[in-house]
Amino acid sequence: xxxxxxxxxxxxxxxxxxxxxxxxxxxxxxxxxxxxxxxxxxxxxxxxxxxxxxxxxxxxxxxxxxxxxxxxxxxxxxxxxxxxxxxxxxxxxxxxxxxxxxxxxxxxxxxxxxxxxxxxxxx
Numbered sequence: 001x002x003x004x005x006x007x008x009x010x011x012x013x014x015x016x017x018x019x020x021x022x023x024x025x026x027x028x029x030x031x032x033x034x035x036x037x038x039x040x041x042x043x044x045x046x047x048x049x050x051x052x053x054x055x056x057x058x059x060x061x062x063x064x065x066x067x068x069x070x071x072x073x074x075x076x077x078x079x080x081x082x083x084x085x086x087x088x089x090x091x092x093x094x095x096x097x098x099x100x101x102x103x104x105x106x107x108x109x110x111x112x113x114x115x116x117x118x119x120x121x122x123x
Contacts, residue, residue: 003060008053009090014044018081038075041105041113044087054119057093064121066099071117080107097121
């Protein structure tokens with residue numbers, strides 16, 4: 001049975017700790033800048049709840065590996081550190097070999113980042 005057209009969605013609580021952001025910036029060679037890398041929120045797309053949704057929507061292609069074909073991060077405000085944020089996401093099976101993932105990170109219902117990823121299911 002094809003899963004094309006199926007969707008999964010959820011909302012999670014996430015936190016960007018100052019220590020995690022600093023380590024991420026350091027891994028990119030940006031520690032000296034003191035800025036939060038715009039791409040930091042993409043890390044949350046590997047949370048088990050997100051991965052489980054991807055697996056569910058790829059279940060009709062056993063053995064396939066979801067590979068990032070495209071990802072974007074649009075920061076709409078500074079990412080608040082050390083406090084709970086909301087990550088609302090939706091994963092859609094768009095065709096036989098692609099999934100589309102859209103997410104919004106919000107601080108008290110005010111969006112601070114939008115994320116988009118396209119995953120290709122590679123046999």
